[in-house]
Amino acid sequence: MGYTLMLSIDEKCEEFRNFGHEVLSEDVEERDRRGAKDPxxxxxxWQSAAHKGVLGINMPQQFGGEGRSFTDSFQALHSLGEGCRDNGMLLGLNGQLWAMQHSISVFGNEHQKAKWLPALVDGEAVCAHAVTETNSGSDVTGIRATAEKTKYGYRLNGEKIWIGMAPAADVAQVFAITNPDHGAWGMSAFIVDLKSPGVSKSAPYDKSGHRTVPTGKLTFEDVEIPDESLLGSEGSGHAIFNQSIAWERSFIFSSHLGAMKRQLDETVLFARDRAPNGKPIINNQTVSNRIADMQVRYEISRLLIENAAREIDAGVKNRMTPSVVKLSVAEALLENALQAQRIRGASGYLTGECERMVRDMAGTITLGGTSDIQRLLISAYQKGAVRT
Ligand SMILES: Cc1cc2nc3c(=O)[nH]c(=O)nc-3n(C[C@H](O)[C@H](O)[C@H](O)COP(=O)(O)OP(=O)(O)OC[C@H]3O[C@@H](n4cnc5c(N)ncnc54)[C@H](O)[C@@H]3O)c2cc1C
Incomplete structure (x- = not known):
């Protein structure tokens, strides 16, 4: 009888922190400059991270994962971010884990899980989450991609933009309209093999942040996909989207929060050391207040994600939580990055870690639904327009 002895959560955190520092941070400035054009x-x-267990942290053991709780997984991924200076890689890994693998794990049938999860967990395949279209970003119900029923499956047509990992992905979770007369209930989700004829992938965008992993466009032209590509049942796409985006909003910044902690610690050291005329700037109350606010934003963000993890582990369903986490943590990530840059004076304006954090964190307030949209959702829950 074979079994693998699991590390304690503290050992796992240390392992991930060291791996992030020693392996994933390598050459990050050069890779950021080049912009992920070369896979x-x-x-x-990516594959080293998968082999280290990052993509399996809370996936079921039968598919190669470690099956850890959400609470422990958050701790481990936070530690990865404390060590890793490559926010693009952290976003890509967390995006695949929370938005895609969880969807397949929960909504997929046994065939779909066995076909895709081991390969995704092991890094043999890369997955994309394809929702956004030119005329449908904030309003997901406006998507135009169609999946028309055929004798053997569906014929997929449409174009998805701003899709993380798309230029190099092997498989995508694609949302398309199967019945235009049924409104939100006319949307379905598919797991599409991107080697299918009629699929094309764009080159990576030349985006301002998270440049170390590719983001791009997926185009589907009369792509014939088999019935077995359907995730869940026909018409359940909106419900699947709501659940997968809830996981994404709650946990996609698990590792970014570790990076935020490292940035905070380094900012304190900088402000202690930087002493024009022999006077450390940390003794200036304006500067120390900024650092105190950075600490508070970090602590609140951490508590919010921990709370989201505890709710899921305890089986509590609170539909407002993901929007509260997404809004608060994304705004905190960006604000702390700006404050860290301000405290460094002109040196923070040089290309490098500090300005890269600003460029990377600027993307967090848009991806996964903008802060404006999270406010709208929170307000809708408060007014009782949507039941929690
Ligand atoms: C780094 C990054 C990674 C991404 N990765 C993915 C991915 O992997 N898969 C994917 O499908 N998509 C992805 N996206 C796309 C992202 O989900 C959309 O950009 C986002 O939902 C906003 O849509 P939009 O860009 O079309 O903006 P729009 O919807 O056009 O919004 C423009 C502005 O108007 C505001 N606005 C719009 N509607 C309202 C409203 N009703 N009330 C108040 N304000 C409103 C918005 O808040 C925003 O400020 C990514 C985006 C980024 C930046």
Missing amino acids: SDWMGL
Whole structure:
């Protein structure tokens, strides 16, 4: 009888922190400058992360994961971010884990899980979550991609933009309209093999942040997909989207929060050391207040994600939680990055870690639904327009 002895959560955190520091941070400034145009810039690191267990942290053991709780998984991924200076890689890994693998794990049938999860957990395949279209970003119900029923399956047509990992992905979770007369209930979710004829992938966008992993466009032109590509039942796409985006909003910044902690610690050290005329700037109350606010934003963010994890582990369903986490944590990530840059004076304006954090964190307030949209959702729950 074979079994693998699991590390304690503290050992796992240390392992992930060291791995993030020693392996994933390598050459990050050069890779950031090059912008993920060449898959060899990131693919090897992605696979190393998968082999280290990052993509299996709370996936079921039968599919190669460790099956840890959400609470422990958050701790481990936070530690990864404390060590890792490559926020693009952290976003890509967390995006695949929370938005895609969880969907397949919960909504997939046994065939879909066995086909895709081991390969995704092991880093042999890369997955994309394809929702956004040119005329449908904030309003997901406006998507135009269609999946028309055929004798053997569906014919997929449409274009998805701003899709993380798309230029190099092997498989995508694609949302498309199967019945235009049924409104939100006319949307379905599919797991599409991107090697299918009629699929094309764009080159990576030249985006301002998270440049170390590719983001791009997926185009589907009369792509014939089999019935077995359907995730859940026909018409359940909106419900699947709501659940997968809830996991994404709650946990996609687990590792970014570790990076925020490292940035806070380094900012304190900087402000202690930087002493024009022999007077450390940390003794200036304006500066120390900024750092105190950075600490508070970090602590609140951490408590919010821990709370989201505890709710799921305890089986509590609170539909407002993901929007509260997403809004608060994304705004905190960006604000702390700006404050860290301000405290460094002109040196923070040089290209490098500090300005890269600003560029990377600027994307967090948009991806996964903008802060404006999270406020709208929170307000809708408060007014009772949507039951929690
Ligand atoms: C780094 C990054 C990664 C991404 N990864 C993915 C991915 O993997 N998969 C994917 O499908 N998509 C992805 N996206 C796309 C992202 O989900 C959308 O950009 C986002 O939902 C906003 O849509 P939009 O860009 O079309 O903006 P729009 O919807 O056009 O919004 C523009 C502005 O108007 C505001 N606004 C719009 N509607 C309202 C409203 N009703 N009330 C108040 N304000 C409103 C918005 O808040 C925003 O400020 C990614 C985006 C980024 C930046």
